[in-house]
Amino acid sequence: MDLFVCDKLNQWGLSEFIEIFQDQGVDTESLYCLEDEDIDKLITKVGPRARFKKRLKQLKEEENTNSEKEICPKPCQEQNEDPVDLTKILPSTSNTEKRKLDLQEESSIKKPKLQRKRSQFTESMIMNDVKNIMTHVHAKLQNQETTDLNEFLMTKIRDLETDKRELVGVFGKTGAGKTSLINAVIGVRKLLPSGDVDACTSVMIKVEANGLNSNYEAEIEFINKEEWEDELGTVDRFLEDDEEQENHDDDEENDGYHDLIEKLTAIYGEEWKQKSSQQLMDNRYFREIPEFLQSTKKILTCESAIELSAKILKYTKQGEDKDIKRWYWPLVKCVTVKVPQNHFLQHVTLVDLPGNGDRNKSRDSMWKKVVGNCSTVWIVSEINRAASDRESWEILKSASNFLGNGGECRYIHFICTKSDVLGDLHDPSPADAQAKILNRNLRAKEAVGKEFNKLNKIKKYFSNECFKVFTVSSAEFLKPKYLKPEDTEIPELKDFLQNLNDSHSVTLNYVSGAQGILSLIQGASLKKVADCYKVVCDDLETNLICQLDGIRDEMRDIYSTFIKCLDEGVETSKSSCKNTLKFFLYPTRKSGSAQYYILKSVVKNGGIHKPKKGKEINFNMKLTSFLNKSIDEEFRKTFPNEGNCGPFNGVINKFSLDTEKLKPKYTDAGLQLTFLKTEEEKIKTKLNKMIRDNKKVIYMSLTKTVEEIMKECYEKAAEFRGKNTLQNIRETIQVYVHNFQNSMFEKAKNVMLELLLKLMADILGLLEKDMMESIELSLKTEDCTIPDVSTELGMVQKLWEELNSGMDT
Structure with missing residues (x-):
């Protein structure tokens, strides 16, 4: 049996039959030829046998669909033999020459959509081939004597596969057509339940590809039960606050209470009114979701999108169904929906997001993390009021910190939906x-563009090149009446997602890395301890030191600039602190009772008040606003989300040991230099990811430090009860900020500088360590236990050429 069959049995949950299939000599070719009587002998139990037959049928159907039925020879057809037993190394039974002919034949027929499918299938086959080659090589190395070089090579093979998903965050109020848009873009009409009935999206919904099978699946992640117990305990606190305040006619002051009542009613109906918090945690209320009590994910699996949509309804707070007696959305943190056979979701995840986070801490934390990881955001609004839709623009403004310097967003798309609604035209x-x-x-696009140009806060993070307006019609795309498909702009959004998916070049990176590793193994196996190796090492080490010095100099200049900017920010923050407090503690457009409830919410929630609608109030961010403003421009320049320059003014992306220039001079070390070239690219990718993750922490550190310093103040202010509570809270905050403002802003500055300095040191340290290790192990090690991989290297080089040829096509 080969690796392909083993892999499939593992995927299908039938790993206990691997030994039986191996004993019977079932390889990739014979797997596809199994008849019912053969399967009956291999798998005697009815349940596993039925599951195997279903999975095998699906596998055959998927391969026939993907290959357009004749893209490659069927596994049962006779293949050309090769000097080596390629079926053990390339279980996909792909034929390089046949695929090249397919590509050439296809390129002569102008069918762009078919061409894309054919290219993706070819790429998938190449990836599968190279993975199996590297698994085979890894096994070869394991059979050799354990040495430093062997361990190094096996680690490099294990680290080959990396997948960074692109997140596309979708914002917009209910009724704007978010779910219809997502359904139309992914090409599945009724996947997500409609949210038109409810007031807002409460649960985060992710949509991504199911790469394991042909089912529609949903993973439901719950908040932990301790958090729910804490929310139940807030009922009494709300009732206490109501008793303290005689006037409560302001909608805003009752938001939190009404929100909690809505959650309790969803889960318990009217029972919660007669039960204590402890009684409401009884297991009988959670019989349908034992996963909530066990802190595990609930998995739903369906054969159709409609079936899955109906099943996830009670977990998403979208839509209405009178048959549902108990709704579980208040306990859900996130629902991940997995769609089969969807190419552009392979490395892309669409996320239907609530507008401004959530009152629940774990949901809010996940919201901030996901928004910070979005490379693209879609702001969805109905076309007839897109430019004037205050809520949509507020969503964008409130999330700007997490998208710009505190995130990695590169594209903002404002999507005007329902463009097919004709209004006053009767039967045109x-x-x-x-x-x-x-x-x-056209008029809508112009109006939205003008509105975007007015948003100075957003513009400091994003240029006009990042912003684009789409006018879409999901209905027209699915049921054409007045427009051509391309006029609905749904195909343009699909193309955008496809390009975003392709931009990762996961296959290209994997094959390139594999070629580099095989080059090193083959170079080491030739056992030529050439005289030139020491000279090559000296040249490479000299180049490395020179490159590190250049990066260090650039970083030193950037660090000095940050110190200067933050010093100015500290002084401005101190001088403006009195006004900041005044505007926050004594807002002119709020009633006394509204001010009371907002401040009570602020001190209870660590400085943050989240209204059910409208903009979040974050006192910690207000205190650090001048500090953030002082470094915003320099931060964006140092850690750009846009363009190809890269972080630290491009010095990381420019890093190179000039291995290509050394190859003609040191021909005997050519294979090792090829490996080092691929290692350069891998380490730069690794560093850019590390920088991307750390820059978010660095930017948000200013607010986080102030939040930690203010924690004691909030806790003290939250204890006040009864008469004069509002005034006592105000005075507590005023006195505390006055006493600590000098040290508070200085500490925030110092924490940011420490984090920045640590990142710089980590970059230089990792770059030097990894590259020196690669240089020394590839050129200074004499290892007689390295296997010959000339065949495997030749095969990967051919696949690399084919991959590049396919991409050019």
């Missing part, structure tokens, strides 16, 4: 309807 001709729709779409 198709030509009149099309003209009106296209004309209105």
Whole structure:
């Protein structure tokens, strides 16, 4: 049996039959040829046998679909023999020459959509081939004597596969057409339940590809039960606050209480009114979701999108169903929906997001993390009020910190939905309807663009090149009446996602890395301890030191600039602190009772008040606003989300040992230099990810430090009860900030500088350590236990050439 069959049995949950299949000599070719009587002998139990037959049938159908039925020879057909037993190394039975002919034949027929499918399938086959080659090589190395070089090479093979998903965050109020848009873009009409009935999205919903099977699946992640117990305990606190305040006619002051009542009613109906918090945690309320009590994920599996949509309804707070007696969305942190056979979701995840986070701490923490990881955001609004839709623009403004310097967002798309709604035209001709729709779409784009240019806070993070307006019609795309498919702009969004998916070049990186590792193994196996190796090492080490010095100099200049900016920010923060307090503690447009509830919420929640609608109030961010402002421009320049320059003014991306220039001079070390070239690219990718993750922490450290310093103040202020509570809270905050403002802003500055300095040191240390290790092990080690991989190297080089040829096509 080969690796392909073993892998499939593992994926299908039938690993206990691996030994039986091996004993019977079932390889990739014979797997596809198994008849029912053969399967009956291999798997005697009815349940596993039925599961195996279903999975095998699905596998055959998927391969036939992907290959357009004739893209490659069927596994049962006779293959050309090779001097080596390639079926053990390349279990996909792909034929390089046949695939090249397919690509050439396809390129002569102008069918862009078919061409894309064919290219993706070819890429998938190449990836599968190279993975199996590297698994085979890893096994070869394991059979050799353990040495430093062997361990190094096996680690490099294990680290080959990396997958950084692109997140696309979708914002917009209910009724704007978010779910219809997502369903239309992914090409599944009724995947996500409609949210038109409810007031807002409460649960985060991720949509990504199911790469393991052909089912529609959902993973439901719950908050932990301690958090729910804590929320139940807040009922009494709300009732206490109501008794303290006689006037409570302001909607805002009751938001938190009404929100909690809505959650309790969803889960318990009217029972919660007669039960204590302890009784409401009884297991009988959670019989349908034991995973909540066990702190595990609930998995739902369906054969159709409609079936899954109905099953996840009670977990998402979207839609309405009178048959549902108990709703569980208050306990859900996130729902991940997995769609089969979807190419552009392979490395892309769409996330339907609540507008401004959540009152629940774990949900809010996840919201901030996901928004910070979004490379793209879609702001969805109905076309007839897109430019004036205050809520949509507020969502963008409130998330700007987490998208810009505190995140990695590169694209903002404002999507105007329902562009096919004609309004005053009664039964128009198709030509009149099309003209009106296209004309209105153009005006909407211009109006939204003008509105974006007014947003100074957003503009300091994002240029006009990041921003684009789409006018879409999901209905017209699914049921054409007035528009051509391309006029709905759904295909343009699909192309964007496809390009985002392809931009990772996961296959390209894997094959390139594999070629580099095999080059090193083959170079070491030739056992030529050439005289030139020492000279090559000296040249490479000299180049490395020179490159590190250049990076260090650039970092030193950047660090000095940050010190200067932050010093100015500290002074401005101190001088402006009195006004900051005044505007926050004594807002002019709020009633006394509203001020009371907002401040009570602020001190209870660590400085943050989250209204059910509208903008979040974050006192910690208000205190650090001048510090953030002082470094915003320099931060964006140092850690850009846009463009190809890269962080630290491009010095990381420019790093090079000039191995290509050394190859003609040191031909005997050519294979080792090829390996070092691929290692350069891998370490730069690794460093850019490390920088991307750390820069978010660095930027948000200013607010986090102030939040930690203010914690004692909030806890003290939250204890006040009864008469004069509002005034006592105000005075407590004023006195505390006055006493600590000098040290508070200085500490925030110093923490940011420490984190920045640590990141710089980590970059230099990792770059020097990894590259020196690669240089020494590839050129200074004499190892007689290295296997010959000339065949494998030749095969990977051919696949690399084919991959590049396919991409050019």
